[in-house]
Amino acid sequence: MKSITANLQLRNLTKNYGASLAPAVDSVSLSIASGELVSLLGPSGCGKTTTLRMIAGLVLQDSGDITINGESIANRPVHERNIGMVFQNYALFPHMTIHDNVAFGLRMRSFKAAERDRRVSEALEIVQLGSFAQRTPAELSGGQQQRVALARALVIEPSVLLLDEPLGALDKNLREDMQVELRRIQKSLGITTVIVTHDQEEALTLSDRVVVMKGGKLEQVGTPRDVYCRPESRFVAEFIGSSNFLEGTVQAHDNKHAVVEAGAFGLLKVDRPLAEGARISVALRPEDIELLPLETASSSEPYNCVRCSISEVLYKGFVSHIYAKTAEGQLIKVSVQNKVGHSEMTKYSPGQTYLAHWPIESNIVLK
Amino acid sequence: MKPHRQPLVYLLMTLPGVLFLLVAFIAPVVVMLSSSFLTQTSQGIDLPITFSNYWRVIDTPLYGHVIWITLRISLYTTLLALFVGFPIAMVIARGGPFYSRLAIIIVVAPLVVSVVIRTYGWSLLLANNKSGVLNWTLAHLGFGPIATHLMYTETAVVLGSLHVFLPMMVLPLSSAIARVNPAVEEAAGTLGANGWRLLWYIMLPLCKPGILAGASVVFSLTAASFVTPAILGGSYALMLGNLVEQQILAVYDWPFGSALAVVMVLLIYGVNGLAGWAFDSKHLPRASRGLALRRAPRLRGSLS
Numbered sequence: 262m263k264s265i266t267a268n269l270q271l272r273n274l275t276k277n278y279g280a281s282l283a284p285a286v287d288s289v290s291l292s293i294a295s296g297e298l299v300s301l302l303g304p305s306g307c308g309k310t311t312t313l314r315m316i317a318g319l320v321l322q323d324s325g326d327i328t329i330n331g332e333s334i335a336n337r338p339v340h341e342r343n344i345g346m347v348f349q350n351y352a353l354f355p356h357m358t359i360h361d362n363v364a365f366g367l368r369m370r371s372f373k374a375a376e377r378d379r380r381v382s383e384a385l386e387i388v389q390l391g392s393f394a395q396r397t398p399a400e401l402s403g404g405q406q407q408r409v410a411l412a413r414a415l416v417i418e419p420s421v422l423l424l425d426e427p428l429g430a431l432d433k434n435l436r437e438d439m440q441v442e443l444r445r446i447q448k449s450l451g452i453t454t455v456i457v458t459h460d461q462e463e464a465l466t467l468s469d470r471v472v473v474m475k476g477g478k479l480e481q482v483g484t485p486r487d488v489y490c491r492p493e494s495r496f497v498a499e500f501i502g503s504s505n506f507l508e509g510t511v512q513a514h515d516n517k518h519a520v521v522e523a524g525a526f527g528l529l530k531v532d533r534p535l536a537e538g539a540r541i542s543v544a545l546r547p548e549d550i551e552l553l554p555l556e557t558a559s560s561s562e563p564y565n566c567v568r569c570s571i572s573e574v575l576y577k578g579f580v581s582h583i584y585a586k587t588a589e590g591q592l593i594k595v596s597v598q599n600k601v602g603h604s605e606m607t608k609y610s611p612g613q614t615y616l617a618h619w620p621i622e623s624n625i626v627l628k
Numbered sequence: 629m630k631p632h633r634q635p636l637v638y639l640l641m642t643l644p645g646v647l648f649l650l651v652a653f654i655a656p657v658v659v660m661l662s663s664s665f666l667t668q669t670s671q672g673i674d675l676p677i678t679f680s681n682y683w684r685v686i687d688t689p690l691y692g693h694v695i696w697i698t699l700r701i702s703l704y705t706t707l708l709a710l711f712v713g714f715p716i717a718m719v720i721a722r723g724g725p726f727y728s729r730l731a732i733i734i735v736v737a738p739l740v741v742s743v744v745i746r747t748y749g750w751s752l753l754l755a756n757n758k759s760g761v762l763n764w765t766l767a768h769l770g771f772g773p774i775a776t777h778l779m780y781t782e783t784a785v786v787l788g789s790l791h792v793f794l795p796m797m798v799l800p801l802s803s804a805i806a807r808v809n810p811a812v813e814e815a816a817g818t819l820g821a822n823g824w825r826l827l828w829y830i831m832l833p834l835c836k837p838g839i840l841a842g843a844s845v846v847f848s849l850t851a852a853s854f855v856t857p858a859i860l861g862g863s864y865a866l867m868l869g870n871l872v873e874q875q876i877l878a879v880y881d882w883p884f885g886s887a888l889a890v891v892m893v894l895l896i897y898g899v900n901g902l903a904g905w906a907f908d909s910k911h912l913p914r915a916s917r918g919l920a921l922r923r924a925p926r927l928r929g930s931l932s
Contacts, residue, residue: 317814317818318817318818319814319817319818338822339814339817339818340817340818340819340820340821340822341820342818343820344818345818346814346815346818348811348814348815349811350809350811352809352811352812352814352815353812353815354812354815354816354830354834355812355834356833356834365816365819365821365829366819366820369819369820369821369825370820410815413815413819414818414819417819417820423818
């Protein structure tokens with residue numbers, strides 16, 4: 262199976278479902294390189310699925326353009342776009358065998374029977390279902406149906422592969438296996454891929470770049486590391502992972518740092534210069550915070566620390582989520598990693614007082 | 629209480645229905661069947677047991693001709709109902725709420741009016757004289773004084789039957805279409821199927837149970853109808869139902885009328901069975917027939 266070098270461009274793509282409603286997709290522009298896997302991530306109603314369906318041609322855009330290798334496909338009907346799509350519930354043809362399901366796209370392209378069979382077997386081998394060709398979809402498990410749907414979409418050698426919440430219906434372990442599988446196939450074929458998901462973990466695991474959407478607009482576009490470690494807005498910091506949010510006013514700065522007065526959280530030092538007097542928000546990941554016993558903590562820590570007392574400890578297996586309160590009653594979330602054999606979990610219990618402390622780089626300044 | 633362990637309760641629950649069917653359906657069928665093997669005498673129906681009534685049906689060319697007309701009219705009506713009904717069913721199943729409801733009303737509303745009245749309506753429309761609505765309209769459009777002679781033809785019977793039985797096709801079809809996952813259609817589209825191929829490869833096979841149900845009902849009801857051919861067909865498009873009526877009410881030969889009725893019932897069952905068998909042996913949607921099909925696709929092998 263070959264893949265086509267295809268870069269996908271969205272330009273000011275807009276879709277309104279009703280004049281009285283806010284636009285479902287609002288002037289979205291995005292450039293996806295050939296062979297790149299980009300995920301559209303966001304809560305339901307953020308426009309990610311509508312964007313995907315516009316690329317597929319299942320929804321017609323109100324304005325804007327979609328191009329593949331510079332050629333506009335925005336006004337082509339769905340069956341002339343040469344796009345491979347995997348649907349949320351796989352949408353296999355229930356009245357056809359697995360072989361016929363995968364062969365369908367080739368049949369529509371008038372391939373000769375021999376060539377068709379050869380390609381179908383090849384596609385089924387890629388998704389490791391070679392021996393299932395004569396079964397029907399109902400005889401397959403969810404994970405297997407998922408792989409058939411993938412083979413069916415890939416066998417036509419589409420210019421772009423679109424996946425709509427492809428793993429949403431699978432249980433957790435299977436989902437992780439399929440993520441690895443999907444990534445392997447996508448990379449080995451080098452096929453330009455757009456995947457819609459509301460699962461942040463899935464987006465971070467699979468993607469070359471993550472596109473976070475909100476209210477029909479792009480909120481942030483970046484590598485998984487970018488969007489997790491450098492979220493630009495409170496929405497992204499909250500939607501991907503979990504965060505503490507600290508508000509403050511810049512007091513002083515030098516070339517590299519700024520000091521922020523953050524009320525109950527004392528003074529924060531951030532690793533970028535900011536104008537004095539500016540009101541800023543800082544996101545702080547719970548796993549970046551360390552809880553130091555009061556007796557061992559140097560009492561003279563000037564920045565990035567706050568004294569707090571634990572109000573609740575939630576055991577989650579490999580981590581524990583600890584909810585603590587500052588003297589002023591502000592909530593602070595801390596995650597500690599658990600190790601079997603260590604008693605980290607029993608170490609922390611409600612009522613204890615610790616000094617929460619975090620490094621300068623952990624303060625993420627939001628726009 | 630564990631209701632599934634008490635078959636007696638279930639038996640009792642079906643009892644009223646079973647009794648009604650016994651009296652109103654099984655008993656008459658038995659009477660009809662047995663009298664078809666008897667002889668009409670001046671005193672009534674009597675022995676000896678004979679096959680002569682059936683021989684008469686087979687032997688007389690007129691009856692063979694009527695059977696042929698009956699099958700032809702029923703087949704045309706069924707096919708027309710399918711062609712006309714499928715798009716309507718599509719609108720009901722997939723259209724917006726407004727159009728869906730409108731289509732249902734248009735299809736179902738005629739059911740409220742009696743068949744006799746509707747059929748007389750058709751005879752006004754199709755009348756073979758200047759005052760027939762169709763001829764009047766055509767005359768005013770410049771097609772000559774009496775452009776059509778549709779009344780008392782098979783075409784008139786097909787039109788009338790189509791009107792009466794269309795809902796029987798549309799309703800099962802629309803529920804079959806509604807059961808097809810829209811994403812399956814979309815998937816076929818992304819794989820390169822245009823509208824016609826989508827219909828041929830995806831929709832029709834997946835709606836096969838609905839098509840068979842609708843076709844079976846329309847065919848059976850048309851083949852057994854007697855009001856519509858009596859009014860619109862006259863003596864030129866005589867159907868089996870009219871022959872039965874003649875024999876029972878006019879000629880007063882109940883055994884022969886019964887034999888004709890038995891032939892009619894057998895014919896309808898035969899065609900239904902044949903159609904069911906023909907479509908069943910091919911790829912039928914799994915959704916409708918679970919187990920029977922499990923082996924079928926494997927047998928087909930390279931047929932695709």
